[in-house]
Amino acid sequence: IVAATADEIAEHQAELDEEARVKAIVKKINADNKKTEMRQKSAANNKEQYYKRKTSKPKFPGAK
Numbered sequence: 001i002v003a004a005t006a007d008e009i010a011e012h013q014a015e016l017d018e019e020a021r022v023k024a025i026v027k028k029i030n031a032d033n034k035k036t037e038m039r040q041k042s043a044a045n046n047k048e049q050y051y052k053r054k055t056s057k058p059k060f061p062g063a064k
């Protein structure tokens with residue numbers, strides 16, 4: 001087994017730093033996408049509920 005040289009150690013550390021940076025970016029993007037997805041779902045749900053309420057016929061007392 002050969003010990004790692006200073007260059008190899010520095011290169012490995014740079015790769016780890018780059019990986020951590022990319023993970024942080026992906027985490028931020030995923031959080032933003034989740035927020036917009038939730039907004040879109042709630043908007044679609046509100047629209048469905050609006051049309052569902054709108055299509056129901058009025059009920060008159062005594063009518064069968």
